[in-house]
Amino acid sequence: MVSIYVGGEDKTAEIINWSIWSDKHEGLQLRYVEYYAQDEQVARAPVVSAFDLLYQEYDQSLARLNARLQPEDSRYKSEQIATQLLREALSDPSCQSLMWHGQVRLGQVASPTNPNLTERERAEAGVANPLSTEFCIELDSVLLIWS
Numbered sequence: 001m002v003s004i005y006v007g008g009e010d011k012t013a014e015i016i017n018w019s020i021w022s023d024k025h026e027g028l029q030l031r032y033v034e035y036y037a038q039d040e041q042v043a044r045a046p047v048v049s050a051f052d053l054l055y056q057e058y059d060q061s062l063a064r065l066n067a068r069l070q071p072e073d074s075r076y077k078s079e080q081i082a083t084q085l086l087r088e089a090l091s092d093p094s095c096q097s098l099m100w101h102g103q104v105r106l107g108q109v110a111s112p113t114n115p116n117l118t119e120r121e122r123a124e125a126g127v128a129n130p131l132s133t134e135f136c137i138e139l140d141s142v143l144l145i146w147s
Contacts, residue, residue, distance in 0.1 A: 050081050074102075079134060086135065099138040106131045 034042055052058040053066050054077055065084065073083040079102075086100050110117065110125035117125065124131055 050085060051078065053081055054078060082135060086137075090137075097139060101136045101138065102134065103132050104136045106133065109133065109136060 048059045048061055050062065050065060053062050069080045069084055073080045083102065090098050090100055106125050112122045112125045
């Protein structure tokens with residue numbers, strides 16, 4: 001839990017009671033803190049996402065990642081970013097039991113005869129259906145799908 005102090009006074013209880021967390025409510029919480037805090041008490045940190053590389057202007061901290069992207073991974077820069085991040089994350093020795101696969105057809109990961117699937121899901125898993133996932137991560141023969 002994070003405690004929020006404004007002017008030396010603990011305001012956590014007032015803010016934590018705003019139990020619905022959404023962008024709108026987070027914005028209200030931030031404005032509440034900014035309103036009651038003195039300027040020197042508010043520290044702003046930039047939020048940087050690897051996917052900011054999709055824009056013409058992005059934080060220079062992403063320049064090294066941009067240089068490591070491999071265009072042969074995909075024609076889409078978003079998939080190049082995700083592929084590179086997966087490649088780097090899964091290269092850690094602690095992830096040696098994980099494997100990743102790109103562009104896996106749904107028919108390869110979901111059987112159209114699986115009784116747990118709905119009719120629509122069975123149709124989507126059918127062999128003739130060209131739908132695919134962007135990435136699958138495999139752990140001990142269990143597939144986690146990212147689409």
